[in-house]
Amino acid sequence: MTNLAPRTEPNVPDATMALATAAAERGRKPRSPWRMMLPTMTPWLAFGLVLVGGIALFGIIGPLLVQDPTTIRDSGLQPPSAEHILGTTQTGQDVFAQLAFATAGSLQIGLIVGVLATILSAFFGILGAYIGGFADEAFSLFSNVFLVIPGLPLVIVISGFVPQAQRGLWTIAVVLAITGWAASSRVLRAQTLSIRNRDYVAASRVAGERAGRVIAVEILPNLLPVLASQFVFAVIAAILGEAGLSFLGLGASNSSTLGTMLFYAQNGFALSLGAWWWFVPPGLIIALFGMGLSLINFSIDEIINPKLKNVRLHRKRARVAARLERSRVTRERKAAA
Amino acid sequence: MNYFVRKLGFYLIALWAALTLNFLIPRLLPGNPVDILLAKLQQRGGIVTPDTRKAYELLLGGDSSEPLLVQYWNYLINIFRGDLGVSVSYFPTPVIEVINTSLPWTIVLVGVSTVLATVNGVALGAIVGWKPGTWLDSLIPATTLLAAVPYFWLALLLVYFFASTLKLFPSQGGYDVILDPGFSWEFIASAIQYGFLPALTIVIASVGGWLLGMRNMMVSTLSEDYILTAQAKGLSPGRILRHYAARNAVLPSVAGFAISLGFVVSGSIVTEQVFSYPGIGSKLLSAVTNNDYALMQGLFLFITLAVLVANLIVDLFYGLIDPRTRVNA
Amino acid sequence: MTISEETRTRTGSDRPAVISIEDLSVVYEVDHPVTAVKNASFSLAPGEILGLAGESGCGKTTLAYAINRLHKPPARISSGSITFHDRDGSDLDLMALNEDQLRAFRWTKLSMVFQGAMNALNPVTTVRAQLDDVLLTHRPEMSKKERTQRAGDVLERVGVDRRRLHSYPHELSGGMRQRVMIAMAMLLEPQVMIMDEPTTALDVVVQRDILREIVRLRDELDFAVIFITHDLPLLLEISDRIAIMLRGEIVELGTADRIYRAPEHEYTRQLLSSFPSLSGSRGAFIRTGDDEGQVQRS
Numbered sequence: 001m002t003n004l005a006p007r008t009e010p011n012v013p014d015a016t017m018a019l020a021t022a023a024a025e026r027g028r029k030p031r032s033p034w035r036m037m038l039p040t041m042t043p044w045l046a047f048g049l050v051l052v053g054g055i056a057l058f059g060i061i062g063p064l065l066v067q068d069p070t071t072i073r074d075s076g077l078q079p080p081s082a083e084h085i086l087g088t089t090q091t092g093q094d095v096f097a098q099l100a101f102a103t104a105g106s107l108q109i110g111l112i113v114g115v116l117a118t119i120l121s122a123f124f125g126i127l128g129a130y131i132g133g134f135a136d137e138a139f140s141l142f143s144n145v146f147l148v149i150p151g152l153p154l155v156i157v158i159s160g161f162v163p164q165a166q167r168g169l170w171t172i173a174v175v176l177a178i179t180g181w182a183a184s185s186r187v188l189r190a191q192t193l194s195i196r197n198r199d200y201v202a203a204s205r206v207a208g209e210r211a212g213r214v215i216a217v218e219i220l221p222n223l224l225p226v227l228a229s230q231f232v233f234a235v236i237a238a239i240l241g242e243a244g245l246s247f248l249g250l251g252a253s254n255s256s257t258l259g260t261m262l263f264y265a266q267n268g269f270a271l272s273l274g275a276w277w278w279f280v281p282p283g284l285i286i287a288l289f290g291m292g293l294s295l296i297n298f299s300i301d302e303i304i305n306p307k308l309k310n311v312r313l314h315r316k317r318a319r320v321a322a323r324l325e326r327s328r329v330t331r332e333r334k335a336a337a
Numbered sequence: 338m339n340y341f342v343r344k345l346g347f348y349l350i351a352l353w354a355a356l357t358l359n360f361l362i363p364r365l366l367p368g369n370p371v372d373i374l375l376a377k378l379q380q381r382g383g384i385v386t387p388d389t390r391k392a393y394e395l396l397l398g399g400d401s402s403e404p405l406l407v408q409y410w411n412y413l414i415n416i417f418r419g420d421l422g423v424s425v426s427y428f429p430t431p432v433i434e435v436i437n438t439s440l441p442w443t444i445v446l447v448g449v450s451t452v453l454a455t456v457n458g459v460a461l462g463a464i465v466g467w468k469p470g471t472w473l474d475s476l477i478p479a480t481t482l483l484a485a486v487p488y489f490w491l492a493l494l495l496v497y498f499f500a501s502t503l504k505l506f507p508s509q510g511g512y513d514v515i516l517d518p519g520f521s522w523e524f525i526a527s528a529i530q531y532g533f534l535p536a537l538t539i540v541i542a543s544v545g546g547w548l549l550g551m552r553n554m555m556v557s558t559l560s561e562d563y564i565l566t567a568q569a570k571g572l573s574p575g576r577i578l579r580h581y582a583a584r585n586a587v588l589p590s591v592a593g594f595a596i597s598l599g600f601v602v603s604g605s606i607v608t609e610q611v612f613s614y615p616g617i618g619s620k621l622l623s624a625v626t627n628n629d630y631a632l633m634q635g636l637f638l639f640i641t642l643a644v645l646v647a648n649l650i651v652d653l654f655y656g657l658i659d660p661r662t663r664v665n666a
Numbered sequence: 667m668t669i670s671e672e673t674r675t676r677t678g679s680d681r682p683a684v685i686s687i688e689d690l691s692v693v694y695e696v697d698h699p700v701t702a703v704k705n706a707s708f709s710l711a712p713g714e715i716l717g718l719a720g721e722s723g724c725g726k727t728t729l730a731y732a733i734n735r736l737h738k739p740p741a742r743i744s745s746g747s748i749t750f751h752d753r754d755g756s757d758l759d760l761m762a763l764n765e766d767q768l769r770a771f772r773w774t775k776l777s778m779v780f781q782g783a784m785n786a787l788n789p790v791t792t793v794r795a796q797l798d799d800v801l802l803t804h805r806p807e808m809s810k811k812e813r814t815q816r817a818g819d820v821l822e823r824v825g826v827d828r829r830r831l832h833s834y835p836h837e838l839s840g841g842m843r844q845r846v847m848i849a850m851a852m853l854l855e856p857q858v859m860i861m862d863e864p865t866t867a868l869d870v871v872v873q874r875d876i877l878r879e880i881v882r883l884r885d886e887l888d889f890a891v892i893f894i895t896h897d898l899p900l901l902l903e904i905s906d907r908i909a910i911m912l913r914g915e916i917v918e919l920g921t922a923d924r925i926y927r928a929p930e931h932e933y934t935r936q937l938l939s940s941f942p943s944l945s946g947s948r949g950a951f952i953r954t955g956d957d958e959g960q961v962q963r964s
Contacts, residue, residue, distance in 0.1 A: 044478045047478075141347075141350070144347065144351075145350065145351045145354045147595055147596065147599070148348075148351050148595055148644065148645060148648055149351065149354065149355055149358070149641055149644075150599055150602045150603070150640055150641060150644045151599055151603060152602065152603035152606055152607075153602070153603075153606065153621065153636075153637050153640045153641070154358070154637070156606070156621060156622070156625060156633075156637075157359075157362060157625075157633055157634070157637045158362060158366070159625070160624070160625035160628075160630070160633050161362060161363050161366040161368065161370060161630070161633075162366055162367065162368070163367065163368045166367060183596050183599075236485065240485075240487055241603070243487055243489075244487065244488070244489060244603060244606075244607050247489050247607060247610075248606075248607060248610060248622055249626075250625065262489065262490065262493070265493075266493065266611070271493060271496055271497055271501060271508075272501060274497075274501065274502075276497065279490075279493050279497075280494070282490070283486070283487055283489075283490025283491075283493070283494070284490075286485070286486075286487050286490065287482055287485050287486045287487065287490070288482070288485075289485075290481075290482075290484075290485025290486075291481045291482040291485050293485075294478075294481035294484070294485060295478055295481060298478065298481075317695050317696055317739070317740035318738070318739030318740050319739070320695055320739075320740070321693075321694075321695035321739040321740040321741065321742040322739045322742070324695065324742055324744075325739075325742040325743060325744075328743075328744070329761055329762060332761075332762075333762055561785060562780060562784075562785040562786045563785060563786055563787055563788045563789070565736065565780070565786075566778075566780055566786045566787070566788075567788070568736060568772075569734060569736055569772060569773065569777070569778045569780075570772065570773045570777075570799070570800050570803070570850075571768075571769040571770065571771070571772030571773045571774070571800075571803060571804065572769070572799060572800075572803050573769065573803065576799065576803070580788070580791065580795075580799070581788055584788075584790055584791070585788070585789065585790055588790075658790065659790060660789075660790060660834040660836070661789060661790075661834070661836050
């Protein structure tokens with residue numbers, strides 16, 4: 001997954017002025033500010049929510065409903081059947097049950113790392129930008145250095161030095177968070193700088209408000225959509241990163257995640273023996289979950305930048321208008337001929 | 338000029354940070370790496386002299402009585418002399434030689450794949466973004482699926498389809514082992530054949546990100562005033578697309594290259610693992626499995642160095658294509 | 667005074683108008699369609715400066731863009747015609763031109779100067795490149811040397827040093843950028859120039875210089891100008907005729923002199939009295955400025 005960075009501001013010259021006037025004339029009340037903070041429902045957002053919700057549900061409730069994933073049977077590498085919806089592994093374990101537990105494991109670590117990484121990036125990004133001056137330069141340099149040093153190799157090296165026995169869930173989570181916060185902090189810093197320079201913040205500071213209060217009341221509410229968007233990215237990156245680690249055999253020693261499943265699948269020669277039911281589903285879940293989160297992020301983008309919503313809404317109208325104009329010209333040309 | 342000097346300075350600082358990390362990590366984490374290493378060495382029939390122990394302690398830290406700062410200084414001197422220690426899993430080959438044999442493979446694989454993915458992604462993104470509202474554009478959310486696919490899973494799928502099932506490409510290795518490495522046509526052709534699937538994995542997994550980024554920026558750029566001016570000037574659509582729209586829209590993608598490269602490097606490591614491709618990535622992994630700490634450190638250093646150099650080149654390139662960076666403050 | 671008499675005072679030219687707009691309406695096709703321009707009709711005489719005044723959102727920019735068919739969907743021209751009467755005697759129905767004809771028409775016969783040249787110039791290419799591509803597109807027979815020569819010539823004509831050809835837009839001051847925009851608009855010696863608030867973002871002293879340039883160039887090259895601004899006193903200074911727009915409609919159209927002395931529409935009167943004067947007694951504006959009664963808007 002690369003480059004799924006949030007979009008920057010477009011400058012859509014549109015009929016907003018005329019629309020606003022027209023709306024005011026019709027006597028329509030403007031929407032409440034809280035309603036404006038929530039995204040509007042679009043088919044893609046709905047699809048994204050279904051994906052994320054469905055997989056999350058699968059991870060939470062699934063382990064309670066499926067059979068024991070660790071039971072070893074004689075019937076190894078069986079394709080999907082009535083008894084085993086997704087077939088069995090090399091040692092006869094039920095793939096579907098494993099999938100449920102693995103999804104839970106991945107989601108759990110994704111969430112933990114997402115929260116940790118967001119806290120780190122918020123600290124280094126927002127605080128530094130707000131204080132300004134040397135602190136800002138220092139924090140910014142720090143995040144840039146961390147950004148540029150390659151993440152996975154660093155994680156591998158750290159994991160490699162920690163003895164197997166001590167590689168617990170929290171160790172891995174902390175390591176992933178430490179190597180993953182840098183990109184978000186750059187975005188948060190840029191956003192904080194732009195908000196900090198706006199008039200209403202300057203007014204607060206001139207009026208003598210304490211820094212803590214200015215941050216809490218003026219800056220944070222405006223940062224909420226961006227924070228939400230960065231949190232979503234952090235979760236996607238965490239799940240992918242952890243899956244990669246587990247796949248390489250370097251994950252948390254006692255956990256079971258989607259990456260771990262793929263690790264066993266590869267070591268159990270699922271590929272060469274053609275046991276697609278073993279290695280396709282785990283990766284598919286990761287990809288679909290990532291896709292769902294990205295789609296939700298598209299909608300959050302529209303809150304961060306309301307003009308994007310206009311772009312979407314106007315697309316259809318633009319087509320209609322262009323068509324109407326073309327047909328009028330052809331009609332008049334035919335009439336003149 | 339100021340811009341270029343600043344960038345160079347930054348990367349030197351980053352390099353220093355990487356070196357320091359490399360120095361600190363084995364010393365900060367639990368465990369006694371030198372003892373484990375020497376034990377492994379003896380297993381392989383190596384002879385452990387006090388000098389050997391001292392050399393490893395310099396790299397990894399031990400209960401040496403020297404103060405930390407002195408150790409640090411000696412470590413830095415060694416690194417600059419090119420002495421990265423001796424590999425345990427490839428004993429008695431020095432680490433630097435192991436790296437030299439595997440580095441070119443990775444650089445070629447990742448370099449070629451990244452160039453292909455970038456050029457295609459940016460071009461496709463520009464085309465799709467140029468005409469917002471077409472059916473192509475409504476497929477954009479679907480590309481998020483592509484961008485979220487894990488590298489190694491994609492690699493597994495490709496191996497399954499093309500290697501195991503269709504038997505079109507080999508599934509393991511960097512070249513046909515009966516051939517001698519060298520610059521013969523036979524060897525190069527074989528290398529291409531073996532490298533095709535790994536490269537395809539990296540390209541498919543990373544092109545989505547470039548495409549999305551470029552397309553989003555095109556949509557923003559198209560509403561800028563200078564595009565309107567260009568249209569009012571009666572310029573051809575092709576000229577506007579290339580010189581006005583894409584030329585500006587590509588800037589953030591270049592600026593964000595560092596992040597993209599980070600993902601590609603991670604992805605290439607796991608891809609090399611799946612394909613047993615003889616690059617730095619798979620060497621790093623086998624070093625971990627074999628507790629070959631010196632090799633691990635050396636590889637990490639070189640991977641970081643390669644990434645830093647690549648980023649520096651791209652940053653300098655950005656300074657060329659965006660004249661606003663050259664403002665004398 | 668009829669329109670023909672009014673224009674004859676300005677030039678002794680052969681044709682009565684270079685652009686005729688008849689009954690033009692522009693509609694924004696949104697959920698509840700908004701008519702941005704309602705039945706606009708006027709003609710532009712060759713070489714005249716026609717001022718187009720009105721408050722923000724009255725539709726003057728939409729009208730200007732529509733003339734050059736630069737309006738973007740969901741805006742569309744719902745009725746009316748735009749005719750260009752060329753110097754060589756032919757008439758062009760601008761609505762009927764196809765893409766290629768439109769591109770050939772643009773800038774050669776009619777060029778535009780946009781507001782806030784901050785963003786109207788491509789930030790990543792040089793001034794030379796941006797002047798050059800106009801010539802490359804419309805005068806392909808010129809050689810590179812000739813193109814560079816001509817680009818330098820137009821720059822000097824607007825008072826910018828020829829060496830600025832190698833600068834990037836961000837290296838120029840606001841006033842200089844606006845001059846570059848004007849130079850660019852003059853490259854092919856068009857018959858009409860549409861200027862959309864060209865001096866609004868500039869300091870008043872710079873503004874005056876630019877305006878003098880524009881009038882001087884018009885006297886030299888004899889092109890017509892549609893000058894769009896909300897600044898009515900400015901138009902009174904430089905325009906031959908002025909059109910006042912209110913909520914999409916042209917509510918008054920006449921010579922600058924007549925508008926100033928004897929405005930007919932209430933809104934014109936209101937506009938005229940809304941600007942403080944540098945002469946007269948201090949405080950008079952505040953006390954009596956808006957006593958003339960508000961125009962009923964709703």
